[in-house]
Amino acid sequence: MKFGGTSVATLDRIRRAAKRVGVEVAKGYDVIVIVSAMSGETNKLVGFVEETSPLFDAREYDAVVSSGENVTAGLMALTLQEMDVPARSWQGWQVPVRTSDAHASARIEEIPPENITAKFAEGMKVAVVAGFQGISPEGRITTLGRGGSDTTAVAFAAAFGAERCDIYTDVDGVYTTDPRICEKARKLDRIAFEEMLELASLGAKVLQTRSVELAMRYKVRLRVLSSFEEQSDEAGTLVCDEEDIMESNVVAGVAHSRDEAKMTLVSVADRPGIAAAIFSPLAEAGVNVDMIVQNISEDGRTDMTFSCPTNQVARAEKALAAARDEGVINFAEVLADTGVCKISVVGIGMRSHAGVAAKMFKVLADEGINIQVITTSEIKISVLVERKYMELAVQALHDAFELDKAG
Amino acid sequence: MKFGGTSVATLDRIRRAAKRVGVEVAKGYDVIVIVSAMSGETNKLVGFVEETSPLFDAREYDAVVSSGENVTAGLMALTLQEMDVPARSWQGWQVPVRTSDAHASARIEEIPPENITAKFAEGMKVAVVAGFQGISPEGRITTLGRGGSDTTAVAFAAAFGAERCDIYTDVDGVYTTDPRICEKARKLDRIAFEEMLELASLGAKVLQTRSVELAMRYKVRLRVLSSFEEQSDEAGTLVCDEEDIMESNVVAGVAHSRDEAKMTLVSVADRPGIAAAIFSPLAEAGVNVDMIVQNISEDGRTDMTFSCPTNQVARAEKALAAARDEGVINFAEVLADTGVCKISVVGIGMRSHAGVAAKMFKVLADEGINIQVITTSEIKISVLVERKYMELAVQALHDAFELDKAG
Structure with missing residues (x-):
């Protein structure tokens, strides 16, 4: 059972969370509880570090930053003890949660179950267990990066062969789309790992991407549910293997992301190796390029368009200018458009159903929405459109694929 | 160098403290810095624990509660790095600071210097190094009790054979008496370990008692100085061996404590073993009895008076009532007087100068102050008087022993 920051934000909420744990104990389960820091604590600590040292030593x-989770872990153990449930807290190094030494974004490598068992x-x-943290080979404290407590929870579920991994958060499950944008959004009872993975990486902030990857790899039955509503065995959304989902819509959900920027290199030489020449410097500069489109060539020159997170535009421009100065690439100008957004439809049903892309494009065209860039994967179609159309596009697609009705 | 909570209360103050550290590094020293939690943090965490679980699991x-020091240690290391001083932080378990398993009041048992060296x-x-904390034989985090960071600092100074142990705090040294009560109070340049020990245990809250005991035992030259004033080699007060103090007053200081209560058992049987019968149950109940006076016996019965901290009165009354119910002791009634205070004069010069007690009693008598209980040790005389006379008694004694003048 994992409780996120809002679920342990106050002593009262910790008590409420502890009661949920008590219910599982009463059923006869041994429970491992993973806790985040009380909400706001991690941000406060990160603020201290950044103000102290802008280019901080990640160790x-x-x-x-790991200290916030330690506080919650101790308080949760005390709360359980007050309820006469035998409990104790563990910090990452005590388990130990062995990780790589990539400080601030470490990967869990091993969780020996002996001490807890x-x-x-x-x-x-x-x-x-204090989430989000571990210990490096050198014996120093590591953290897993933002949202790392989800990953901690799944890794423990895998290491201990847990029956289920329940992620308690401030939403009551995974929705067909963002309910704040589309009032017809419907909570899904089940969703496949692959779909959740696409949705997680597309900006549906319910679960951290790596936690879903891990769950898929180790076949951990992952349930997302609200810590603010009554508990039942059917609550929330179960993230599970494709074969555990009997019947489903072709499209499981519509995702959107508003912090994508579109960048275009105008008039680059269309020659073999040009894509590598452009994208290698961007990769080296740490720019996360997502979609790429190369226009039709005219007179041996072409335009190259790609998308990246809005806050990486300046970095991308700098890297491209440097590459031009070094003579690696040649282009007339770089256009950056931060007025776009990405809309995606996701569903494992696409594998066996043709025509999803065609239907998506027609729906958008009928609404007068121009598609600027397209990418597809086996179970996902993403388009960049003007940001002002975001709500309209999401609502129209949600209607067209009848996501308000169960499959 | 140890910096207390007020000396690291904000990022600005941490920077100021780091500059002091930088000065010592520039002189060529390797420095171990012990930090407390930012002021207010420990109280906040203790509040969380007590609200969660009144009879908390001390583990x-x-x-x-140990997490506050971890935050300051990391921030101090980052601040030093920003000043180009090579630094890193250690938590208690990383050093490791090995302690007993007496959680919440553990004793340091060993500090292997290898890792840091x-x-x-x-x-x-x-x-x-994060102060106040260590690791138990079982591998769990321990804390040393309030003021434990002073003890951490002295223990490190001893373990590493440090040239000096500088305790930075919010006062600029040890005074002849409390300057808030007596405006003639004078800062001492030097004070003997034994004197400091008496003053620390008498309520002069400059240093934790155990840190002074340790410093005396391991001959650590301990300096108390303000982190808010300009630094110099003569700043603050040096706590040192008696023989390092060339000339001194017979009396070094006058201490007071306002949270003492006087309790009297009226009409107890005066028989061999009666003191043990009374004070064993009190000790078992955790009552810290300080002064004890047995009155002259009349008709085989006597009154027994003792003092204890005000907040232990209820516990003492309960323990005594229980002992009477069990037939262990017999008395007419228990009187508790919480309107008293303890005044003490302390000085190693008393060993060789007779008449200090006589002078003290005369000074108080001249002011019309009635003495209720007296105890003495080799270098200290303490009396209980009505609390309303506290300021008057301190000022009169300070004048009479000419403490405003250097010895």
């Missing part, structure tokens, strides 16, 4: 960042054998019912 | 208390050999100049 010290980790030492500071021994305590379960002695009668302890709940192990409360 | 979880320690896990929660190895880093000094590699060119690191400052090891920043």
Whole structure:
């Protein structure tokens, strides 16, 4: 059971979360609880670090920022003890959660279950573990990066062969689309790992992408549910294997992302190797290029369009200018358009159903929305459109694919 | 160098403290810096624990409460790095600071210097260590109790054979008495360990008692100085061996404590073993009895008076009532007087100068102050008087022993 920052934001909420844990203990389960920092704490600590040292040593960042989870873990253990549930807290290094030494974005490498298992054998019912943190080979504290507590939870579920991994958060499950944009959005009872992965990486901020990857790899049955509503075995959304979903819509959901920018290099030489020449410097500069489109060539020159996160535009421009100065590439100008957004439809049903892309394009055309860039994968179609059409596009697609009705 | 909570209360103050550290590094020293939590943090965390669980598991208390120091240690290391001083942080378990398993009031048992020494050999100049915490034989986090960072600092100074242990705090040294009560109070340049020990345990809250005990035992030259004033080699007060003090007053200082209560058992049987019968149950109940006076016996019965902290009166009354119910002791009634205070004069000069007690009693008598209880040790005389006379008694004694003049 994992409780996010809003689910443990106050002592009262910790008590409410502890009661949920108590219900599972009463059913006879041994429970591992993963906790985040009380909401706001991590931001406060990150603020301290950034103000102290703009180019901070990530090892010290980790030492500071990991402390919020330690507080919640201790408080959760105390709350459970008050309810007469035998519990104790573990910090990452005590388990130990062994990670890589990539400070501030470490990867979990191993979670030896012995220490916690021994305590379960002695009668302890709940192990409360500080999420988001681990220990490097050198013995220093690491953190997993933002949203890392989800990953901690899935990794523990895998390491201990847990029956289920329940992620308690401030929403009651995964929706067909963002309910704030489309009032017909419907909560999904089940969603396939692959679909969740696409939705997670597309900006549906319910679960961290890496936690879904891990869950898929280790076949962890992952449930997302609200810590603010009554609990039941059917609550929330189960993220599971494709074969555990009996019947489903062709399209599972419509996602949107508003922090995508479109960049165009005007008049680059159309020669073999030009894509590598453009995108290698961008990769080296840490620009996350998402979609790429190359226009039809005229007179040996072409335009190259790509998308990247809005806050990386300046970095991309700098890298491209440097590459031109070094003679690696040649172009007339760079156009940056930050007035776009990305709309995606996702569904494993696309594999066996043709015509989803065609239908999507027609729906948008009927609404007078011009598509600027397109990319597709096996279970996803994404388009860039003007940002002002975002709500309209999401609502129209949600209607057209009848996502308000269960499949 | 140890910096207390007020000295690291904000990022600006951490920067100021780091500059002091930089001065010592520039002189060629390797420095170990011990930090407390930012002021207010520990109280906040203790509040969380007490609200969660009034009879808390001290192991979880320690896990929660120790996190404040971890934050400051990381921030101090980052601040030093920003000043181009090679530094890194250590949490108690990383050093490791091995302690007993008496959670919330653990004793330091061993500090192996190898890990930190190895880093000094590699060119690191400052090891920043989170104070107040350690690790139990079982591998769980412990804390040393309130003021424990002073003890951490002295223990490190002893373990590393430090030239000096500088305790930076919000006062500029040790005074002949409390300057808020007596405006003639004078800062002492030097004070003997034994004197400091009496003053610390008498309520002069400059240093934690255990840190002074440790410093005395391991001959650590301890300096108390303000982090808010300009630094110099003569700043603050040096706590040192008696023989390092050339000339001194017979009396070094006058201390007071306002949270003492006087309790009297009226009409107890005066028989061998009666003191043990009374004070054993009190000790078992955790009552810290300080002064004890047994009145002259009449008709085989006597009154027994003792003092204890005001907040332990209820516990003492309960323990005494229980002992009477069990037939262990017999008395007519228990009188508790919380309107008293303790005044003490302290000085190693008393060993060789007779008449200090006589002078003290005369000074108080001349002011019309009635003495209720007296205790003495080799270098201290304490009396209980009505609390309303506290300021008057302190000022009169300070004048009479000419403490405003250097010895």
